[in-house]
Amino acid sequence: MPFINERLEANRESIEKDWAAAGPVRVSRFRFEPDAVMSRLRDKIVGQDEALVAMEAMLVRVKADIGEENRPLAVNLFLGPTGVGKTETVRLISEAIHGNRDGLCRIDMNTLAQEHYAAALTGAPPGYVGSKEGHSLFDLDKVQGSFSKPGILLFDEIEKASKEVVRTLLNVLDTGRLVFPSGNREIDFRNTLIFMTSNAGALEAEAHDNQFQKGWRRWLGLSPGSGDAIRDAALRKHFDPEFLNRIDQILTFNRLTDNWLEALLDIELAGLNRRLSRKHAELSLSAELRAELCRGYDGRYGAREMLRAFRQRLEPAVARALLSYPDCYRFEAGFRYKEITVRQYVK
Ligand SMILES: Nc1ncnc2c1ncn2[C@@H]1O[C@H](COP(=O)(O)OP(=O)(O)OP(=O)(O)O)[C@@H](O)[C@H]1O
Numbered sequence: 588m589p590f591i592n593e594r595l596e597a598n599r600e601s602i603e604k605d606w607a608a609a610g611p612v613r614v615s616r617f618r619f620e621p622d623a624v625m626s627r628l629r630d631k632i633v634g635q636d637e638a639l640v641a642m643e644a645m646l647v648r649v650k651a652d653i654g655e656e657n658r659p660l661a662v663n664l665f666l667g668p669t670g671v672g673k674t675e676t677v678r679l680i681s682e683a684i685h686g687n688r689d690g691l692c693r694i695d696m697n698t699l700a701q702e703h704y705a706a707a708l709t710g711a712p713p714g715y716v717g718s719k720e721g722h723s724l725f726d727l728d729k730v731q732g733s734f735s736k737p738g739i740l741l742f743d744e745i746e747k748a749s750k751e752v753v754r755t756l757l758n759v760l761d762t763g764r765l766v767f768p769s770g771n772r773e774i775d776f777r778n779t780l781i782f783m784t785s786n787a788g789a790l791e792a793e794a795h796d797n798q799f800q801k802g803w804r805r806w807l808g809l810s811p812g813s814g815d816a817i818r819d820a821a822l823r824k825h826f827d828p829e830f831l832n833r834i835d836q837i838l839t840f841n842r843l844t845d846n847w848l849e850a851l852l853d854i855e856l857a858g859l860n861r862r863l864s865r866k867h868a869e870l871s872l873s874a875e876l877r878a879e880l881c882r883g884y885d886g887r888y889g890a891r892e893m894l895r896a897f898r899q900r901l902e903p904a905v906a907r908a909l910l911s912y913p914d915c916y917r918f919e920a921g922f923r924y925k926e927i928t929v930r931q932y933v934k
């Protein structure tokens with residue numbers, strides 16, 4: 588079975604040759620640049636500066652390779668409301684490190700809501716169907732990475748998992764290993780960046796902040812505790828202290844306010860233009876259309892609201908224009924009489 592040690596060994600030889608060639612300098616075994624990963628994150632994620640600063644510290648620590656040997660490389664929990672960039676951050680890290688947004692193993696904990704689903708992670712116990720094969724949801728290549736690249740594992744919506752499943756994870760977080768109940772198999776997580784996301788406490792903390800952290804109550808000092816305290820209380824309600832203690836950092840992603848809409852719009856437009864460039868086309872937006880796309884933004888749905896407007900309103904109009912003017916390569920989208928119009932760009 589191609590466990591990580593064998594693969595690390597295979598990779599090690601070629602890297603060691605490079606080390607020898609590099610002379611007496613301190614070279615990390617990891618072939619990724621924290622700066623390059625961060626510049627991608629800073630280009631594509633808005634409004635989450637605190638979380639990004641923490642990501643930078645994590646990446647530098649991992650690159651220096653000075654962490655404990657018998658633990659995962661890093662264990663992070665991202666908290667926050669829906670559509671604010673939690674999953675996207677992990678995908679972008681994967682893209683920057685592995686050249687592929689889907690170079691990570693994502694496990695939707697929603698699907699592991701019942702006690703007996705722990706077997707989906709660890710394989711069935713001896714005597715049960717499937718125990719010999721040792722099937723598991725983990726994609727080993729993506730979890731274990733390689734000698735020069737860390738594996739990336741994302742547990743999405745961790746609060747939805749059953750207590751039994753979370754208990755199974757304790758060992759993973761603690762020792763970096765998971766031994767299957769059948770005893771004949773083990774997965775190694777010591778070369779893995781582990782991310783978990785959760786909405787737990789997000790609504791409560793926000794409702795609290797809205798009520799007490801603004802206006803006259805705040806000035807009069809009537810706030811009973813901070814949103815952070817509420818969040819921590821909610822976390823403790825969902826998770827055992829043993830679990831929380833094994834997490835390196837718990838980061839809160841903020842709800843995206845109106846101030847970030849223009850920046851979000853530019854990110855989405857850049858994405859659309861990247862796809863259009865494959866069709867030899869380029870799109871710009873009029874000021875009226877920009878204002879329209881930012882109007883009616885409902886913060887409760889996060890950035891997905893903006894994505895929806897792009898997909899449902901702008902893209903069909905652009906698609907029609909592309910097909911109508913096959914020889915034109917510059918287009919401008921505007922907004923007139925409550926409709927999105929796309930016309931050929933005239934210099
Ligand atoms: N802070 C952000 N900056 C830029 N784009 C964002 C941001 N947050 C979200 N987006 C966009 O919205 C989409 C949805 O975001 P994401 O999947 O990260 O949400 P999430 O925080 O994981 O929410 P959920 O809890 O619902 O899973 C992303 O694909 C991305 O395009």
Ligand SMILES: [Mg+2]
Pocket residue numbers: 673674675743784
């Ligand atoms: Mg998500």
